[in-house]
Amino acid sequence: MLAQPSAAGYARAMTRMMPIAILLASCNGERFIGTQLDSLAGQTHGDWRLIVSDDGSSDDTLGVVRRFAAAHPSRRIEIRQGPRAGATQNFLSMIDLVEPGEALAFCDQDDVWLPHRLSRGVAAITASGPSGRGVLHVTRTTICDEALKVLRPAPLFTRPPAFRNALVQACTPANTMLVDPEGAALLKAGRNGAAEADVISHDWWAYQLIAGAGGRVIRDPAQTVLYRQHRGNVMGRNDTxxxxxxxxxxxxxxxxxxxxxxxxxxxxxxxxxxxxxxxxxxxxxxxxxxxxxxxxxxxxxxxxxxxxxxxxxxxxxxxxxxxxxxxxxxxxxxx
Structure with missing residues (x-):
């Protein structure tokens, strides 16, 4: 009879074995996307590839991405044309490109990821053990101004994440999400329905589906993303x-x-x-x-x-x- 690995051994093995597909939706983001791409290159968890889906940028967004790809030839970086139907549909369109066995991380073009953004999520997911129905890990962001001057941490929610909460509130920010491979497969299975329903936000839907399917939602109080506030994303604020x-x-x-x-x-x-x-x-x-x-x-x-x-x-x-x-x-x- 084969010996079962310890929880610590399982966590170490899975941490090494968790490749991640980073899904970045872009549109006219030349001002900020270069800084975000550099922060991806600085991640302490190195097993990732990048998919950039561009919704018809008229500026040099794609030029910035191509130069980044040229500077990192060992990285798998895919550039594709987005559906030109808004950011939510753009993110949903990329879910189908996640390969079996890959985790999934959504990425906004104007944020900056702290070096532990991915590694902290991987560690938390693996430490929690296998779920069978998917695991969603989210953290807080650090609210910054346009020049990345730190303003304040995002609010810390304390009520437990659950399906009965997910039905009426989007409180799991996509820009901090890491979804394990089982959860990513679940999102792939439900993606067409979300796209056809034209859901208002991919993060709200992802929270609902994973919680509704009996998956595990881990809310981490740590801050792993610099959330840049500017005129183009002011509607996302919930910190004042x-x-x-x-x-x-x-x-x-x-x-x-x-x-x-x-x-x-x-x-x-x-x-x-x-x-x-x-x-x-x-x-x-x-x-x-x-x-x-x-x-x-x-x-x-x-x-x-x-x-x-x-x-x-x-x-x-x-x-x-x-x-x-x-x-x-x-x-x-x-x-």
Whole structure:
């Protein structure tokens, strides 16, 4: 009978054996992408390849990427034409290119990865042991200004990551994600449904699918990415009181209900990938969203969905009670 490896031995072996496909979506990013590429070259985990999908840049973005590739001839670097349908669709289009046995890391063109961005994720995933249903590791970012002057760390969420949270909140930033090979295979299996549903964000969908399938979500309080704030990405902020209030306000807008419905369509297309319990949760969630005002709020509360803060959960319930989560409610009236 063969001896079983120790947990420490398993972790050491898997750390050495985890190749990573880095998926970088680019579009007119010549100002910042060179710095990001240099940070990839400085990663302490060296077993990675890079796929750059460009959405029709009219500046020198592709020139910067080609010069980087020429300077690193031993690296596998693929440049492809993106779908020109927005960043989310661009990222989704690359998931199919991840090879069996590869982990997956999303990469924004204007960030900077700290040297341990990949190695910390690999170590955390391997230390947690095999999951059978995929592992998603995320960290915090360090908020910086356009010149990379450090402003503050991103908020630290403390409520446990779970499917009932993922249904109503995107709180696993894609630019810090590392998805293990099993999780990457899961995302490949569900990718077509997400693309057809035109989900609003690939990170929200990835969190939902991996959590819904019974995978493990590891939230690491460490900061591994310098998140550059500039005029082109200000909508991504969640680190100031004004930004947090704006996000809570979105819960009362009809757009949020539409986003939930797009996510539902993507998850329903991948229903066979969910655990039986979470497939039932999804069914109850859809029924709640289709219910009129107060009944919708009551159903959501009974289901136990939650956001990461009490204020966020309260705002969600108020929006549901006001009928704002139903389809076509931008004017405040149920239709």
């Amino acid at each position: 009181a004004r930004a947090i209030l704006a996000r809570l306000g979105q819960l009362g807008a009809g757009d949020f209900g539409d986003w939930l419905r797009q996510n539902l369509a993507a998850l329903n297309a991948a229903r066979d990938l969910l655990t039986p319990e979470n497939a039932h949760v999804l069914e109850e969630f859809a029924a709640a969203l289709g219910s009129p005002g107060p009944l919708a709020a009551a159903r959501l509360a009974r289901l136990g969905v939650y956001r990461q803060t009490r204020a966020g959960t309260a705002a969600l319930m108020l929006a549901a009670a006001a009928g704002r989560l139903r389809s076509g409610t931008r004017d405040g009236r149920d239709r």
